[in-house]
Amino acid sequence: xxxxxxxxxxxxxxxxxxxxxxxxxxxxxxxxxxxxxxxxxxxxxxxxxxxxxxxxxxxxxxxxxxx
Numbered sequence: 250x251x252x253x254x255x256x257x258x259x260x261x262x263x264x265x266x267x268x269x270x271x272x273x274x275x276x277x278x279x280x281x282x283x284x285x286x287x288x289x290x291x292x293x294x295x296x297x298x299x300x301x302x303x304x305x306x307x308x309x310x311x312x313x314x315x316x
Contacts, residue, residue: 260300264293 256262271289274282 258303260296260302263296263300267293267296 267289271286271293274285277285
């Protein structure tokens with residue numbers, strides 16, 4: 250349970266879930282399918298842009314201390 254909670258706090262987990270959900274649009278018309286892909290990719294990009302990765306902020310803190 251602790252493992253799942255830890256993964257739920259990671260940005261990459263949310264991006265992965267959005268991309269998997271986007272890939273599961275099997276029974277849609279071509280127009281609907283295209284819309285789902287566009288929205289899914291936009292959500293994945295937004296998550297990546299808005300929420301920081303855990304490792305990145307630690308590396309930036311170390312860089313700031315060394316400067």
